[in-house]
Amino acid sequence: MILFELIDFDILRVIWWVLLGVLLIGFALTDGFDMGVGALLPFVGRTDVERRVVINTIGPVWEGNQVWFILGGGAIFAAWPPLYAVSFSGFYLAMFAVLAALILRPVGFKYRSKRDSAAWRSGWDWALFVGGAAPALLFGVAVGNVMLGVPFYLTEDLMPMYDGAFYAKFLGLLRPFAILSGVVSLSMLLMHGAAWLTLKTEGPVQMRARTIGTYAGIVAAVAYALAGVWLALGVDGFQIIGEVAPNGPSNPLYSEVERGGSWMAAYSARPWIIIAPIMAFAGIALAVMGLRAGREVSTLLWSKMAITGIISSVGLTMFPFILPSTVNPDSSLTVWDSSSSHQTLFVMLVMAVIFMPLILAYTAWVYKVLWGKVTEDEITGSGHSY
Template sequence: MILYELFSFDFLRVVWWILLGVLLIGFALTDGFDMGVGALLPFVGKTDSERRVAINTIGPVWEGNQVWFILGGGAIFAAWPPLYAVSFSGFYLAMFLVLAALILRPVGFKYRSKRESAAWRNGWDWALFVGGAVPALVFGVAVGNVLQGVPFELNDMLMPLYPGNFIMKLLGLLNPYALLAGVVSLSMLLMHGAAWLTLKTEGPVQERARAIGSVAGMVAFITYILAGIWLAFGIKGYQITSVVPADGPSNPLFSTVEHSGSWMQAYADRPWIAIAPILGLAGIALATMGLRAGREVSTLLWSKLGIFGVISSVGLTMFPFILPSSKQPDASLTVWDSSSSHQTLFVMLVCALIFMPIILAYTAWVYKVLWGKVTVEDVERDSHSVY
């Protein structure tokens, strides 16, 4: 009871905003290189053995890495119910596309080596490509749409409404800025996957990963800068113009929001957040140079830093907005008006403090056990293994 009183409602809201970011970044840092390797698979492996080498670098860990995705969805559902309701409705088509692509990954891993047929295995390799490239692209497209504002409304019962038919909704998601953000995401995760392959493989697979990854890194660097410039001068930001109690009720309609100005105002109000895009650019640049120079461990670490900086820059730029509405700005979801109750956030925090260290410790132990390179000799020694 004493602890409950120590953690105020507004404090817990910020804590869970941070934890949501941690979960999403954790997903990108871990499952991100899985998706990157999948998207690179048809290009870094020219023979069946080489492709099996690439697959075996992620085969034992991808399921554990995907736990971060599940935790992120669970956190949205429990800590931010309005966000869950609005986003999973508005991005239903994107979610369906992501899930359909992700389903191909476990099926591809399990069935690829069940037959010796070259056509059979090549087909599953391209399925694994889709399972890596499509989610990486769609996640970026979703972020690009969030930065522009999602066209939803809230009625008096706080029920989200989306105008337009199926075709209009789909075309609305695939706008130029969102596609640019998608390219940033895809190229960044390709670089990340290449950094992982550089660490875990040798020979031709490693060389091809370095070559492709260095190009992807340059694309990520340039497109991230272009997306930032476009955001600064071509896209309106969102501003809360009314007084919103940080510990008030979770009702977005209680606040007044204007769709005007620029998102870059956040950097004038909180100059310290500029560290995020700086880290993003520095990490991508150093990872790209590391790939070209043939460095291994440091390249992967720099790649992780770049991803951390890029994703953090989005959250910090938008704060306190989580999901702005372009159709009805006053319905925009913020940290202060779209969370669960005080008690729910407190109980969830206690659970997170107990189980998160266990998950992190187990993950660290798994990577320690699986440390080392995967070679052609390893996979050819057991040609009928799962991967």
């Protein structure tokens, strides 16, 4: 109880904003290379055995990696209920497409080798490609739409309403800047998947992964730079006008928000956040150099740094906004007015402090046990591989 009284509501809100970012980054760092490997599968593996090698680099770990995705969704539901209500209802068609693509992965792993048919296996290989590439692209498109603002508003009783029907809810999300954000996400995760394959494979598969990963990293750097310029010159930002109430009620209509100016004003107000894009560009450059030089562990670590920088730059640039509204800016969701109660956030924090270290320790143990390369001899000589 004493600790509960010591941690102010505004501090808890910021802590859970940070934790949400940590969960999203954790998902990208772990399941991100799974998606990247799936998207690379038809291109780095030329023979059936080579493709089985690629699949078996992620086969033992992908389910554990998706825990971060589940934790992220759970955190949004419990810590930021309005965000969950608006995003999961307004984007349900896009989310259905993501989930449908993700479902292809376990089904593809399970059924690919059930028949000794080249056409059958090739079909499932392309299904695994879709299961990796589509979510990687659509997650970036979603982030781009968040920065552009979403056409929703809140009624007086805080019921979220979404403007438009099918077009606005799915096809309307495919705006040019959002597509560019999707390119950043896809190329970033392709580079990450290539870095993972460089670590886990050898021979022709490793060489092809290094080549494709190098080009993917270059595309990621160029697309990220273009997105930054576009954000500075062609995208209106949002800002709270009047008094900010960090300890105010969890009512998004409590704040007054206007649309205008630039998101890049955040770098003048908080110059230290420049560290995020620096990490992004430096991580990409070092990962690309590592891929070209044939380095393995360090390349994967630099790729992780790049992903951390790219995702962090979005959150730090938008703070305190979480989901801006283009229909009624006053309905925009911010860190200060769209969280759960003080007590709920505190209880959740206690649970996170207890269970997060256990998850991290178990994950580290799994990767230690599974350390080492996946070879063709191992695949052909084992009856337990995919």
